[in-house]
Amino acid sequence: MSAERVAVTVDEYWPADADESESGVVTNWFVREGASVAEGDTLCEIQVEKVSADVVAPVGGTLAEVALGEDAEFDRGDTLAWIEPA
Amino acid sequence: MYEDMVTARYYEERLQEEYLEGKQPAFDISAGPIPGELHLAAGHEASGAGVCIHLRDDDTVTAPHRPHHVAIAKGVDLKRMTAEIFGRETGLGKGKGGHMHLFDPDVNFACSGIIAQGCPPAVGAALAAKKRNTDSVAVAFLGEGAIDQGGFLESLNFASVHDLPVVFVVEDNDWAISMPKERITDVEDGSRRAEGFDMHGARVDHDDACDVYEAAEEAVGRARDGNGPTLLEVQVHRRMGHFMGDAEGYRPDADVERHQARDSIERLAADLRGDGVDEADLEAIRSDAETRVDEAIEWAKEQPEPDPEAAHEDAFTNPPNGVTEEEPAIAAGDGGGDD
């Protein structure tokens, strides 16, 4: 159980219709810290300008840490959360 | 026309900036200096300017939820309109109406927020003009998405059957929010709806202010001369989303580019240059327009917010009990009363 924690970053989910913007905001979390998630589960929703995008779990495991909570602002490259793979 | 068009365009660009203030990076509709939704009309200027140039203050105009370019061309007080959009006490509606509900009785302008809603009242203004034997006319502006709405179709019939001095101006920007025109109507040329009501129909199928001017001159002239209504459709273009913050995820980039490329303001400027107008004169018109708009916005932002208590006023013109507070006495046996 020494798998590296996996970072969930905003870049992969940046909405295509808002590609000119450099920052956004986390609008909703659907999973709480400590909960188990399956690969592909929707973790949270981010919004850039008025465009929303769903962020899904890249791997199954435990949502170990939410780095950016609801209403937090982010820039490109930021990490939203860390998943501890099962 | 050029002046109205550049004023309207610059006005919309400035409103856009103001509206987005406080809405970045998080777009929160409740943040920033301008309340509520904001529907901008950049790309529609040729229609407002080309039609309204034929109108007098006593002519009536009703506009839809995307009203600013029409209001400017109709001569609505720019400062008080702007104050209304900012929700201020000295706005046209004392901050009660907002950008979709602007009323300026001095120039007989009104707009409203529900599709095709302005058509019957325009018909009513035309009916009043006819009954009073004046040569005033009425113009209803609407979008191409509104041409299937009952209120519009019923208005065409009413206007036609009574030969009323009204012009219906359909601004065709190809989109009803996210719904492309071809998905919701089978008629490519909306002015053909006129045939079914035995009235004149015309379409200006490219975004050209001079062509709108000519078509509107004929339609308004027909109305003013007592020769009945006209349905005029004008191709315009949509430079922005349906409302501010609309990311237009449903709209292909190529369509946006196509619309951006058909700028009616640049086209008119080129025509004017071709007719020998100096670039310096055009620049002077633009610069004056920008000054006027900047002044209006600055003025509006200095205006006070309304007193919350004012929310309870203005629901009625007469006091709620009507025009009188006294009830005449009725002799016994006269009425149905039991006392």
Added chain:
Amino acid sequence: MAQTQVSERELTMSRAMVEAVAHEMRENEEVFLMGEDVADYGGIFSSTDGLREEFGYDRVMDVPIAETSYIGAGVGAAQAGMRPIVELMFVDFFGVAMDQIYNNMAKNTYMSGGSVSVPMVLTTAVGGTYNDAAQHSQTLYGTFAHLPGMKVVVPSTAYDAKGLMHNAIRDDDPVVYMFHKRLMGLGWMPAPDGPKTGVPEEEYTIPFGVADVKREGADATVVTLGLHVHRALEAAEALAEDGIDAEVIDLRTLTPLDTETVLESVRKTGRLVVVDEDYRSYGVTGEIVATAAEDALADLEAVRRLALPDVPIPYSRPLENEVLPGADDIAAAVRDVQ
């Protein structure tokens, strides 16, 4: 809350609604959806987000802006045995099509002596708080609940929204499903804390006519619905600090109306505060107070109602804030009846 929340997953109200609709559409070919901007846009308030991608344009239909035709067509399709879900973009637009709604959708079952059913759901966005003025901000709960023949549903949480939507689609009668924009969980119109809840992945139904006691209390009964459930809960928290224990009842459906839960609470607390985002006169607040007066008069010690004063909803922020009941107004009303 009355329900036990078993799910680890939380959803916004809009996602919970969509999940129920998608489930019903998968299960039953006769369910389809139509409205303005419901396909590519996914509903202006995300009430149909993602459905076109799964079910295609035939079952998630954008329609002409002509509410009389498409709402009336919903009635016809329902009478033909299908189960249409029809969206009226803003409830304020009802006037365009009210004839189809109240003279056809609502009455045909009765006028036919029960031989015709209209299994249709009319979804519609309600509510203010974002300065959209008089033609885009109303709730009109009372208008729809006043007219017989329609079931009227007003969810306040994601959990309720999903269960009520399942029930609405399966119901053989017309259901008006009124969702408050401010509760949907939209990024551009942030919801208060509360409407986002745990939501089971599996289907479940919440019966109509069963109010939910969202907070138990002994000192006053606050009866409300929609957005104001959350404002009342906020008020209750503030009141608790002063030792006043308010019970908050979420009606969840207006037709049928769960009078028993209201009366039971009133008998317990003796003090009734009714909060509504609709106009004050001839509306929900008057109805609830009348019910309490008819059947629990002896237990009533004090009554207050909070609703919109009888003016159209103004645009400017200070004006709209003046007319919309806030959490502090609710707390003040509860203090007032102590």
